[in-house]
Amino acid sequence: METPGEVALTWRPLTATDLPLLTQWLREPLVARWWNHDTTAEAVQRDFGPSVRGEEPGEDLVILVDDERIGLLQRSVIRDYPEDFTEFAAIVDVPDGAAELDYLIGDAARRGRGLGPGSCWPRHVKKGPGLPAEGMRGASNGRRCAPPGRRYRGHHRCRG
Numbered sequence: 001m002e003t004p005g006e007v008a009l010t011w012r013p014l015t016a017t018d019l020p021l022l023t024q025w026l027r028e029p030l031v032a033r034w035w036n037h038d039t040t041a042e043a044v045q046r047d048f049g050p051s052v053r054g055e056e057p058g059e060d061l062v063i064l065v066d067d068e069r070i071g072l073l074q075r076s077v078i079r080d081y082p083e084d085f086t087e088f089a090a091i092v093d094v095p096d097g098a099a100e101l102d103y104l105i106g107d108a109a110r111r112g113r114g115l116g117p118g119s120c121w122p123r124h125v126k127k128g129p130g131l132p133a134e135g136m137r138g139a140s141n142g143r144r145c146a147p148p149g150r151r152y153r154g155h156h157r158c159r160g
Helices: 016-027 029-035 041-052 082-089 121-125
Strands: 007-013 059-065 068-077 099-105 144-146 155-159
Touching (some): 016 029, 016 041
Antiparallel strands (some): 007 059, 007 155
């Protein structure tokens, strides 16, 4: 696996101008395998528009590397979504504040380069407004992030 050199890794809220690119990402075969999402413009607007407008309790964040959009991160408190809570609670104790993270690397050229769960960012996005760190784990694969302690919408330098 090729690991990145030092890259500036940031994230920001999804906006309406990101939806056409998100639609393309959702059509990528390796993304579609896991996300299985309707990729019509109407469906993407229907499902991601409420987040763009601030009507959802969870967050949809665009992942950027050196200011280039490469993927999407969804972050939410499980109890904020009753269907998800019921599904999880049927098989495991769900502590207050437990959160879930879903992500995709939409830019195929960026996959397999250590920017997914093996990177440093999962440790940082797990914290943020309304999302305590308890019950959250992110893999680090030995990578270090600087500056330590920066969180949500933070700016991180990841070194392989």
